[in-house]
Amino acid sequence: MTKLNNSYINRELSWLQFNARVLQEAADENVPLIERLRFIGIFSNNLDEFFKVRYATVKRIDQAGKGGKSHLGGIKASDLLERITEIVIEHQRTSLGILESIQDKLKEQDIHIINETQIQKAHHDYIKSYFYEEVSPALVTIILNENVELPLLKDSAAYLIVKMNLKNNIKQYALIEISKAMNRFVVLPKIGEKSYIILIDDLLRYSLKDIFNIFDYTSISANMIKITRDGELDFDSDLSKSFIDKISDSVRDRKIGEPVRFVYDSTLDEETLKYLMEKMGIDSKDSVIPGGRYHNRRDYMSFPSLGRKDLLYDKINPLPVKNLSLEQSIFSTISNKDYMVHTPYHTFSYIVKFLREAALDPTVKSIKITIYRLAQISHVASSLINAAKNGKKVTVSIELRARFDEEANINYAEQMQDEGVNMLFGVPGLKVHSKMCVIEREEHQKIKRYGFVSTGNFNESTARIYTDFTLFTADQRILKDLNKVFNFFEVNYKIYRYKHIITSPHYTQTKLFGLIDNEIDNAKAGKSAYIKLKMNSMSSHNMVDKLYEASRAGVKIQMIIRGICCLVPGVEGMSDNIEVISIVDKFLEHTRLFIFSNNNDPKIYISSADWMTRNIDNRVEVSCPIYDTEIKQELQDIFDICWRDNVKARIINQNQDNSYKISTTDKKIRAQFEIYDYYKNKLEVSDA
Template identity: 65%
Template sequence: MNKQNKYINRELSWLQFNERVLQEAEDTSVPLIERLRFLGIFSNNLDEFFRVRYAAIKRIENSTDGKGKRLLGGISPSRLLKEITQIVIKQQADSLEILSKIQHQLKDHDIYIIKEDEVDETQAQFLRDYFLQKVSPALVTIMLNDLDDVPKLKDSAAYLSVKMIQKKGKKFENRYILIEIPSSVNRFVVIPSENSKKYIILLDDLIRFNLDSIFNIFNYESISAHMIKITRDAQLDLEGDFNKSYIEKIMEGVKDRVDGDPVRFVYDSTIDQDTLDFMLEKMQIENEDSIIPGGRYHNRRDYMKFPDLGSKHLLYEKINPLPIEGLSLQGSLLRSIEQKDYLLYAPYQTFSYVVKFLREAALDPKVKFIGITIYRLAEVSHIASSLINAAKNGKKVVVSIELQARFDEANNIKYAERMQREGIHLIFGVTGLKVHAKACFIERLENEKVKRYGFISTGNFNENTAKIYTDYTLFTADQGILKDIKKVFEFFEVNYKVKKYKHLIVSPHYTRERFEEMIDYEIDNHKNGKPAGIKFKVNSLSDYLMIDKLYEASRAGLAIQLIIRGINCLIPGVKGMSENIEAISVVDKFLEHPRLYIFENAGNPKIFISSADLMTRNLDHRVEISCPIYDKDIKQQLLDTFDICWNENIKARDFSKGKNTYKKIKGKEVRSQFATYDYYLQKQNT
């Protein structure tokens, strides 16, 4: 069987995932404003896809050997770029239709999104005042006709392309202008209303409404404005001046993204052809670039922040995060963790335990050392504040902070500089490897001996994402596990020495090998009539060697259950290749983010929570940690929550049933995210 039939191309699989997000926006059972926010997520995902993945394929195509190269799935770069563009054009059209339907349905709830030509006299005065006070001072307006070169347009910023027709004697002259939509002003302007009806105008249309105010010094016959957007290659260039620090190079690389090659140009399909041609020529957008006709509005990612307007019935009901059974936020966490391990499953349970752990460590006179890995921090981070507090209290604090966490570089740099000023020792990753591991340990002096406490997670230590990402965090005082975490930090400092670990499985040195060994062990157990099986829950599965290993296990008769939220390059249910593999994806209210690996192990399951997906970068090119679970109660929790998700039959898509076909099971309906919350709620009441 050739590669084309064995694997799904990674990029095409990702587009299928984003289509699942779009399905949520289309689903009439989802609350209306939440549907708008799913449209925003879809758009934001697509922006990042073009900035990273599409740009990477273009670099391959333009490389010296790109013409004869084949990517995973047996497809050439040029053909893949064309397929992506075709799919995206279709998805964009679908998203516009969905948006139109949602806006129409909002009217049934007295919510009206109006355009500039729908403004009444009462609203007009408010909008003119709002424009003069809030918008006009933030506008950047570029007159293009007299410029030889157009200033570099910001990556993924939105612009109004204005065409002004002026009369010069008996002739007419076109003037072309760009107005940058200011990101400092809220995209959705809520117009005061004296009745129950609620009116919103998009900032774009507010500017259109005030075009005459902007250009009143010109004597023009007509004026029109259509939106355009350019997306650039987001690759950072870290080569160059050896005298510059790593932070300086990252900062310069982030600033230089404005100079990245254009990889997508999106425009309002109703724009005049002469205006479009002028813009493409001025910006040197070539025909082979991805030029995508769109609707009236771009940067629909802003719908992620669509105002709730006090309409709670149009939103998901907020859950109250539960406490962890037996672990009190009122007392000492360290004393409790000393007795047994605890598992946090956010957002069903409160992330406050992570912050409380660090705050307690910062104040405890017996704590002498704190080490933590940081990948993405919240914009206002209590995690960072707790670490700074610890340093001020004289503790040695070591932070491995990943400055190349894509699109969060500036935020991480801000905190890195602040922590550095406070005396925290920073480690900027390992040469050639991103540090994606999620771990923390502290050292506490007890009876003149050092005792360690810590936590390991599948997700970032970020208070904001912990409200919407599902992730496991293990709190433990297991000295063997914590000694291994300390070894990982020693590897950060002296990374030419490869450490050996007794408990943890650490990338890039051991994960692939150990996972393959455990799969082989399951195959042997199955052949010998012992209990055997594999259950994985991951964000992505794209490493073809790991896929081949799972195919091998399937051919040996091993039952395999896979829950894969995003990219999945494995084809399940194919006779002679993968008939014993079942695979589903769940996209719902929360973003499914945990990595969970379960090996049946002859009836005594080996269970790992991990920061690593089954992608080549996670296995071979990043520092990742997979942590074994030893506590029986926690093992059962992980088995139970996996099974709840596996039995999902409302929001699950079945990979073996074609593109994004919903999984159907006869019997009781199971919506796993709601059922998981009920599972933990019931544990509180028993």
């Protein structure tokens, strides 16, 4: 439980409670078994990134001797590091218990995850062959020597530390790197109706005698370890380097960043643990965490399905958007009316189709788009290259500093640049996080703009599992403003004024304060006053304080926050009128939606921005107004469906206990399933 010691919940501790909600999904017996394993993987992957970024940041504050209270919600950095480690150890312990329970349930389904001591005779030949043909050629084995410095351990890679007791009481240590190129889960031949899986870790343990057959040892053992390094990028000041070169060098340097976490198998003997920590220069002040037999449980995200659809969520078939056809010109359709695509309920194909149409249309003169994260194989990128080859002026603002996607974005940037695309590499001091596209088309000897603006990345892969809104529009008011943002990318010493959209870093806080002040004035005047917010995270203390002010004035505030929430709801005299829930379910809730009553004439925005300091002050973000009456109603309906969720909604309160929202009716409402039915019913009504 996270203790409240002032008006804010510490963001790091709040994030850990979010990850605890992910772990709740792994524990939920109503979630299909293999999906539960995959939630274990998501929990572990989240934790890796947390240590690389947030824990590393707090550690830097502590090492700088700043204490960090002003940055960390009233908690000293050293105390926070200690508290984080305590919580993580407890969460790790819980996750191991959940994993064991899932594996027991899998046995009941004739799926056996075995270790090296449980290998059956029928599998010996297969494993031996697999080791020599698939594993041994790619194996990296490092013999450790007292007189030789320990080789640099890769960030987040898993290693087996091998200890051999040789004759004359000599200890010989070695490291085996578990390469990412190896399949973590080796599916063995079925025996009857039973399926068998062995982790590559245990296959290596089984094969130790083959790996180390040149050593004359009396005993041999292997335990897993993992080190996590600071994931912050540090840029040098060499003016002769291009921005791409600086990013490339920083990504390479990240691989040798300072250790921020060392996780080891809790059964590892003290002698070996001490040897390793001395070799790696790790002391007890660092986050040294005893764990289970297996690390890098993020790999469970790709646990094999074994053809068992009954142990997976049913795949949904993405729906078409009512009256927006992939078989007709999207330009013609949206020239008359705005349309909203809500992935993954709707197909992402609309975005690719629109860009492909623009690439081929002789009347299209230019395409401008922002890119933050692309799919590994991106049809968006190929469409833009196609457009450039067809003589369109294509401008892409790509964010090379998209965390952990830097290398992929550099590769795409170089590829597009080689094909004639005009590449813009962000704005000095700011990340470009806005999600938008403006297309200029010549019609009747005049230029008319078309485009889209979104809450999420233009990424085919994540669009299958992230919920996001994308507005397709030919509204010249909005598109004129969006075009100014692209002008800002090219001439960023000039600050533009916008009549319709809300932009960071120059206007977001001021504009949002104005919208909240309007609700405060209406509440004081006895008029309708409410605010409904849906986003990923809420950590800006300025925004929190403003919502506290609105609450004290009588404005009713409902918030759906998936992740970090530094605001404390339901506190008498401070936040009586604020309620907050969090939904963690099959899809990752990624939509950002702001609804202001405006005395029953709602003002509604979709946005790329969360209410975090970084999104408000340090990034280029766009919040787009919704003017279409039908879409405004749709977004209000979607928010209300999410708010009524009584299956996957957790209550966020000052106790931070992640309690589930209790149903006030007999009907179970699971928002993500209800939303799919909502769109399906819309189609059925239109076809009737």
